[in-house]
Amino acid sequence: MRTDRLSFLRNALQRPMLLAAALLLAGCTGIPEGVTPVSGFKVDRYLGTWYEIARLDHSFERGLVDVSANYQAKPDGGINVLNRGYDPAKKAWREAKGIAYLLGSPDTASLKVSFFGPFYGGYHVMALDSDYRWAMVAGPSHKYFWILARAPELPDDVLNNLLQIARNAGFDLNGLIRVSHGSTAATGK
Numbered sequence: 001m002r003t004d005r006l007s008f009l010r011n012a013l014q015r016p017m018l019l020a021a022a023l024l025l026a027g028c029t030g031i032p033e034g035v036t037p038v039s040g041f042k043v044d045r046y047l048g049t050w051y052e053i054a055r056l057d058h059s060f061e062r063g064l065v066d067v068s069a070n071y072q073a074k075p076d077g078g079i080n081v082l083n084r085g086y087d088p089a090k091k092a093w094r095e096a097k098g099i100a101y102l103l104g105s106p107d108t109a110s111l112k113v114s115f116f117g118p119f120y121g122g123y124h125v126m127a128l129d130s131d132y133r134w135a136m137v138a139g140p141s142h143k144y145f146w147i148l149a150r151a152p153e154l155p156d157d158v159l160n161n162l163l164q165i166a167r168n169a170g171f172d173l174n175g176l177i178r179v180s181h182g183s184t185a186a187t188g189k
Helices: 002-013 016-025 156-168
Strands: 048-055 065-073 079-087 092-102 110-116 119-128 134-138 145-149
Touching: 048 156, 079 110, 119 156, 134 156, 145 156
Parallel strands: none
Antiparallel strands: 048 065, 048 145, 065 079, 079 092, 092 110, 110 119, 119 134, 134 145
């Protein structure tokens, strides 16, 4: 048993992206004040690849560009999650694999996501395009915020509207990071 725990810890420490995400989100599935998850949510339409357009800074994605998330259905009704980003400083791709499950009603866009064992963090879609072309996501607190899109770019008017909605919901966007896509180093071009 002790050997298993040491092996588990050794593996966790070798994956800092996973460890940081787990520690920051451990057991925090709550919905931030001012955030209302989207109703009428269709999880099957949400599946597939999303590009990160903007985010608030946090350690498990710090410095990454070309960030994407891919969501695939699991047989048990959950969702396989693959987050991927390029670290220009290390000239390497980083990725984190996880699982997600709906927290309540299947038509409410409120999920719990885990990248590390039994520890889950909240993932609440607070705005969603009717054609599922863009989404605005809050984590378990106002410290975690993402804007995602099906394409690597989002029109400025749409982005500005989403940012205003986020400010009205209590997010401090002074440190907002606009994520670049298509970098020469990441694409190998």
